[in-house]
Amino acid sequence: MKKMKSSRSRLYLWGGLLLMLMLGVMLAEYLIPWDAYAQDLSMAQQPPSAVHLLGTDRYGRDMLARVLVGGRTSIWGALVVVLLITAIGTGIGTGSGWYGGRIEQAWMGLSDVFLAFPGLVLALAVAGVSGGGMLQAVLALAAIGWPKYARLSRRLTVSLKGEPYIDIARMRGISSWKIMYGHILPNMAGPILTTAVLDIGTMMMELAALSFLGLGVKPPTPEWGAMMSEGRRFLQLSPWMVMASGAAMCLTVGLFHLLGEALRDAFDPRER
Secondary structure: OHHHHHHHHHHHHHHHHHHHHHHHHHOHHHHOOOOOOOOOHHHOOOOOOOOOOOOEOOOOOEHHHHHHHHHHHHHHHHHHHHHHHHHHHHHHHHHHHHHOHHHHHHHHHHHHHHHOOOHHHHHHHHHHHHOOOHHHHHHHHHHHHHHHHHHHHHHHHHHHOOOHHHHHHHHOOOOHHHHHHHHHHHHOHHHHHHHHHHHHHHHHHHHHHHHHOOOOOOOOOOOHHHHHHHHHHHOOOOOHHHHHHHHHHHHHHHHHHHHHHHHHHHHOHHHO
8 A cells, every 4th residue: 555655656746847847838838938039139048046056058048948949849849749759659559459360460570670670770661761850850750650659459359359458348339440449449558558657858868869960950049959959069168058958968867767667566466
């Protein structure tokens, strides 16, 4: 009982902190007086002060404003990627596990091909061919991220379809689609959700990597990876230009990881 309460407490703690963070990036324009896009060259590369808490960049733009607005781009981009790969991979894996046979062999063979290569390398290739940009980066990561969910949902479906309540549903003449989406999916939601939450931080870092290399978000749109790429040229003179966005990303990725671990403990205490 104490362990369960501890798990729920951590779930509420990390979830609450993430909610506050997301509200902060969503309401950035109302929380701070500075415009993330407004340039003032007379204030270029100013160190952190009482006026500009995180300093300014080379165009005199307030770094706190850009970190908050850039967080919106980074977080929502990662959420869209995870939503896409979860939906695609879970649909493929559930169908493969339920029907088996050649359908399963074909999809699992394709997933093996994708898993045989480093995901970020494939994403770089796809984003590079498509010309770069936020949409292209999201689609590139979605194109290579689904196999993990396909394999997980396929394994869970194979395990669940042998349960007595599934046999009863079959005997009652319920269609395969209704069984999959009415009985199979709800019972594997816990592991899928946990994996998805843990992946949000990973996708944030991969989106940032693409932007850092010039294949993601394009200026002047703020995004943490692009901001670190822009600030690296001034690392010795103005380290806050890199440290501000880097620290924000580390904090956010860490919170998503802690929330994912708390979810895993809540759904399956044996995993602790």
